[in-house]
Amino acid sequence: MSPFFYCLLLVPLLGLSAGAVGEPLHEPLKPLPAAPEQNPLRVELGRQLFNEPRLSVNNSLSCASCHQLKNGGADDKAFSIGFNGQPVTINTPSVFNASLNFRHFWNGRADTLETQVHTVVQSPSEMGSNWEYVVQTLSADPAYHRAFANAYPDGVTQLNVQNALATYERTLLSANSRFDQYLKGNTDILTTEEKYGYQRFKDYGCITCHQGVNIGGNIFQKFGVMGDYFKTRGNPTETDLGRYLVTKDEEDRNVFKVPSLRNVAVTAPYFHDGSAKTLEDAVDVMFTFQLGRVPSADDKGLIILFLKTLTGEWEGKPL
Numbered sequence: 001m002s003p004f005f006y007c008l009l010l011v012p013l014l015g016l017s018a019g020a021v022g023e024p025l026h027e028p029l030k031p032l033p034a035a036p037e038q039n040p041l042r043v044e045l046g047r048q049l050f051n052e053p054r055l056s057v058n059n060s061l062s063c064a065s066c067h068q069l070k071n072g073g074a075d076d077k078a079f080s081i082g083f084n085g086q087p088v089t090i091n092t093p094s095v096f097n098a099s100l101n102f103r104h105f106w107n108g109r110a111d112t113l114e115t116q117v118h119t120v121v122q123s124p125s126e127m128g129s130n131w132e133y134v135v136q137t138l139s140a141d142p143a144y145h146r147a148f149a150n151a152y153p154d155g156v157t158q159l160n161v162q163n164a165l166a167t168y169e170r171t172l173l174s175a176n177s178r179f180d181q182y183l184k185g186n187t188d189i190l191t192t193e194e195k196y197g198y199q200r201f202k203d204y205g206c207i208t209c210h211q212g213v214n215i216g217g218n219i220f221q222k223f224g225v226m227g228d229y230f231k232t233r234g235n236p237t238e239t240d241l242g243r244y245l246v247t248k249d250e251e252d253r254n255v256f257k258v259p260s261l262r263n264v265a266v267t268a269p270y271f272h273d274g275s276a277k278t279l280e281d282a283v284d285v286m287f288t289f290q291l292g293r294v295p296s297a298d299d300k301g302l303i304i305l306f307l308k309t310l311t312g313e314w315e316g317k318p319l
Contacts, residue, residue: 023185030213031180032097032312035173041151046168048147049161054137056083056127063165067095072266072319073172078274083128090239091274094267096314097260099170101217106272107243108220108257113166131158174263174312174319182309190309197306200299205291209258215310216260223254226292229285230254239272265308266319279304
């Protein structure tokens with residue numbers, strides 16, 4: 001009997017199908033919370049600003065240009081194209097569930113969504129703009145002038161633009177993934193193979209870093225715990241330094257915020273350098289350089305099946 005089928009026979013013994021529908025399971029991972037109540041005027045204003053190319057200096061780029069909600073809130077390129085037509089130097093992370101991350105950007109240099117917005121607007125490789133230009137442009141538009149006046153007592157200001165965008169982003173939660181439904185007690189929603197993939201995800205130690213409600217996004221970790229990823233990959237870049245660029249602490253060299261695995265099946269390519277083109281490639285790299293283990297082909301396949309259950313919905317449709 002192959003290890004795969006032997007493992008499947010063990011699933012009932014592991015208790016993976018226990019729990020009644022509607023009864024939350026006692027698991028280390030938790031389902032997404034409901035989106036918090038927000039001022040609807042600010043949410044709508046933020047939605048418009050998210051799709052507004054006039055936030056960039058040459059009116060060519062909006063937040064939605066790189067954070068494509070139909071593509072899992074990320075980009076399908078290794079490096080998104082900035083306002084000047086040149087690729088940026090780091091992979092675009094998903095905007096979905098970003099409000100649940102403890103820091104923002106791969107190196108964690110922003111501690112709030114408002115700060116993240118501030119940084120992107122002024123980035124010389126992303127929007128290349130400045131707040132004087134943005135506030136002046138939006139103030140001159142009668143529709144925006146009215147919308148800001150309705151949403152904020154002091155109208156169009158830098159802080160209000162940042163807040164409106166952050167308020168909208170806080171509504172971008174990709175709820176109702178099949179795995180979330182499983183965690184809430186609908187154990188029949190996952191196949192036996194997917195349940196066993198979740199068990200192997202825990203057994204191999206993936207859950208050590210990919211944890212919490214966002215299945216990541218709440219700790220920093222060195223990229224290359226069990227081997228020198230960057231030496232193997234070659235062609236080092238400044239962005240490979242990760243958190244070191246923020247702290248200048250040698251211990252933070254090649255350290256990054258652990259990304260969320262939510263919607264991971266629809267947000268390729270992967271890692272800060274966009275080097276993993278497929279989910280299978282990404283899992284291989286994680287086993288080699290983070291875990292220092294070689295999984296069986298069956299175990300790897302089961303884990304990938306589990307990861308595909310993490311895809312949530314947006315506006316009632318699967319991402």
